[in-house]
Amino acid sequence: MTAEPAVDGALESSSLVELAVRRLRSEILSGALAPGERLVEEQLTRRFGTSRAPLREALRLLGQQGLVEHLPRRGVRVAELSARDVDELFSLRDALERFAVECALAGGARPACDGLRAATEVMERAAAEGDALERAAAHRAFHLELVALSGHGHLARVYEPVLLQLQLYMATNLRREAREASPLDGAQRHRRLYDAVATGELDAVLAELAHHGARTYLP
Numbered sequence: 001m002t003a004e005p006a007v008d009g010a011l012e013s014s015s016l017v018e019l020a021v022r023r024l025r026s027e028i029l030s031g032a033l034a035p036g037e038r039l040v041e042e043q044l045t046r047r048f049g050t051s052r053a054p055l056r057e058a059l060r061l062l063g064q065q066g067l068v069e070h071l072p073r074r075g076v077r078v079a080e081l082s083a084r085d086v087d088e089l090f091s092l093r094d095a096l097e098r099f100a101v102e103c104a105l106a107g108g109a110r111p112a113c114d115g116l117r118a119a120t121e122v123m124e125r126a127a128a129e130g131d132a133l134e135r136a137a138a139h140r141a142f143h144l145e146l147v148a149l150s151g152h153g154h155l156a157r158v159y160e161p162v163l164l165q166l167q168l169y170m171a172t173n174l175r176r177e178a179r180e181a182s183p184l185d186g187a188q189r190h191r192r193l194y195d196a197v198a199t200g201e202l203d204a205v206l207a208e209l210a211h212h213g214a215r216t217y218l219p
Contacts (some may be wrong), residue, residue, distance in 0.1 A: 014051050020058035023048065025069040028067050028078055029140075029164070030133050031171040039068065066165040081169050089166050094209070096147065096159050101197070101205045103150035115145040118199040119185075120194045127187040135186070140167055142190055146197070 024044075027033045047053055059076050062068045069079050081089070088198060092195035104111045126134035147159045189212055196208040 009061050016054035017057045017061070019046055020044075020050060020055055021061055024062060024069060025065075025164070028062075029136060031170050033078050035168065036100055037077050037078045039076045039078065041075075051210045065184060079168060080087050081165065081166070086166070086169050089162055089169075093143075093159075093162050093166060096155065097143070097164065097209055098206060100150040100152065100155060100159070101209070102108075102202065103152055103155075104197075105200060105202040105205065108200065111149045111197075113149070113194065113198050115148070116142065116194050116197060119145055120190050123190055124187045127182075136167060136171065139186070139190070140164075142194075146193075149197070152164075196212040 004046055024033070024039075026106075033039070033099050039059065041055060045052055048055065057069055059070070065069055067079055068076050119138050123135055123138035123142060126132075126138055143163055144156070144160065146157055150156075193205070193208045193212060196204040199205075
C-alpha cells in the first residue's frame, strides 16, 4: 500500500525532467540561450515552476548530450564549441552517416523512406515560410531519419549527441547564414540527398553526402 505514492512520485519527477530537458534544449538550439551563457538554477526553477532535483537531472542529461558544461565551483553554462570541436564533429558526422547509408543500402536494399520524405517536405515548407525554428527541427529530424535507415540502434545512440552539438553551433550562425544564403538552398540540398536515397543507389548517395554542404557553416 505504501508503494503507490512512491511510484506516482517517480513518474511525476521523470515527467518534470523530460519537460525541463525539452524546454532547455529548445532554447539552446534556437539560440535563445547563447553559448557560454550561465544557467542559474534559481532563475530556471522559478521560470519552469519546478524544484531543483528534476532541473539538476535535466542539466546532467543535457551535459551528456554536449549541450551544457558543468564547471567546478562555477555552475553550469551553455556549451561553447571551438573551431576544432566543430571540424571534428562534422568529420565524425560524415563518417557516421556514410556508415549508416552503407548499412541501409547493403546488397541493393531499398529501405522505406517515409520519415525522410516527411522531414524533407517540412523543411521545404519552413524554408518557404521563413520559419527558422521549424526548419532547424526538420533538419534534425531529417538526419536522424537518415541514420535510422541503417536499423543500427547503437549507431543511432552514438549519432544523436553529435548532431545536437552541431545544431548548437548552427544556431549561433543563423544570422550569418541568412546573410550569405537563402534558406531554400539548405532545403534543396536535403531534397537532393533524399532523392538519391530513394533511388537505392549507394554510389549516388555517397556522392551527394560528399558535397552536402554542411561545412558552409564553418567560419
